[in-house]
Amino acid sequence: MTSKERWASRIGLVLAMAGNAIGLGNFLRFPRLAAQYGGGAFLIPYFIALIVFGIPLMWLEWSMGRFGGRYGHNTTAGMFHEMWKSRAAKFIGSLGISLPLLFAVFYTYVESWTLAYSCFSVTRSYTDDSPRNETKPEKQTKVPSHDGGETTTTRQFLQEYQGVAETENRRFFDSLWPAIAFWIVTIALNGWVISNGLSGGIERLAKIAMPLLFLFASVLAVRVLTYGTPDPAQPDRSVANGLNYIWQPNFSALADFKVWLMAAGQIFFTLSIGTGTIQCFASYLKPDDDCALTGLTTATTNEFAEVVLGGTIAIPMAVATFGVATTQSIAAEGSFNLGFVAMPVIFEEMTAGWIFGAMWFLLLFFAGITSSVGMFQPFVSLLQDKYGASRRTAAGICAAIMLGLGLPVVLWLKTGYMDQFDFWIGTFGLVVLALAEVVVFAWLYRPADPSKPDRRLAPGEGFWREMTHAAEIRIPGITYYLLRYFVPLALVTLLAGWTVQSFREAILLEGTPVEHQSYLWAARGCIVAVVVAVAVLVRFAGNRKSVEEESS
């Protein structure tokens, strides 16, 4: 192997993998989707998706990573090439490097909002009582909202921070510089963690951030459960009603195909499947390390964070403060509104709310940074292993790429530039890569038969041997059939479903203002350019290795 890095401990690996999986989606996206798509009934397609393709795909990615690490490959490009001797293998596999890198471009910006908001919580900047606002009482203004104006101030605060508010009547920010400053600090923090290496940086961060994340989430969950009915004059606004809102099953929703698509998409998103990061992390395992139990541990830890903690905090708190109808309209506007517009109002109305506010946003920041550092890792591994770059150089290059590619995300947020990344990378790309990896590993990978080296194993036999190798728990036999037959079909259906569902809006840009369309095409151009550039880097890495092999 070219890379000598290893995980320092098994629990460190579990925490790093769980940190990679537990992200903003656990605390913002899941509760919103559950509330919006059938309440408790949403959990039916959600758990079905988890069992029939979430966990099987997660096991496949872990074992693929361990397999690649055995041959000195830390990215899916090398892994695909090792399994499928085709010129196309490396290029398809290079998606496992370019997709997480592109994911990080917009993810680090959202992550920087959480860091900024934890500071704003302490300084109580997002309220009408903030010192700055007291000096500008004449600049009171209203922003359209669907909740009777209760979130008017925090909504305007977020819009001004993001630079999407009208330039006149600004109350909180005169420019985008605070957002840019926090974004640069976030990138610098990510770069610093990466530059300290796998065990010294990513694993150490996980060992500190993950316990803190669970501590903060538990404190907030207890606070929510003891919040009761904050306004006795409005008894319908209570935590019990909030929990009822999120868990009351609406079985008629199950007849809607979109609910199943959303549940399946959430499983992908939450387990970080199809990003290439699980394979990269698992490639640093030893050849005889367990994948089955360790992988399942990270998945179940992630589910605990999502279903128990994620489902307890934001939505029940919002219902207790705003009531069901208002929470519905807030949730319909998206996850960010729930986290950055509704939650600050709630904390303001609470005793010692600034402490809980800081905890909430720090919890989101920890969830974010433990995920984003993993997104850089495949690219860092490529630079280190194939181009001989040092950790610091690789981290510096990553930071420079983030600054270069991320600046349009920061500046053009209003145009929907970031949404293009979210759709093509965060929704579409993950499924494409997952489909490619299941086809390559479960269908095309045919290693030599250990008992008869001149013969090759039948398709599907090699991947099953690899998956069950050194397993500390028995992987159910049905997983073989799920991965070979059901999962590829389900992924094609998922891709087709999303394409049909979002064809006009996301692909043809129908309904998008004409003046914004050039920005969205620029985002698409950026995505294509990065995918091609990484494929070229992978190709040259391959050539270099070939020259070395020839000379030896």
Next chain:
Amino acid sequence: MTTSAWIFLTVSWTMVTFAAGWCLYRVVVRKPDDGPRPKGSA
């Protein structure tokens, strides 16, 4: 809260808490018959 909401909440929470707890227990506290873990192994 309605009874059906309670049932969905209780079943879901119990399931994921038990699964995560069992897995973490197996990873952190290994059974004696599993034998010693190789030194430095993740």
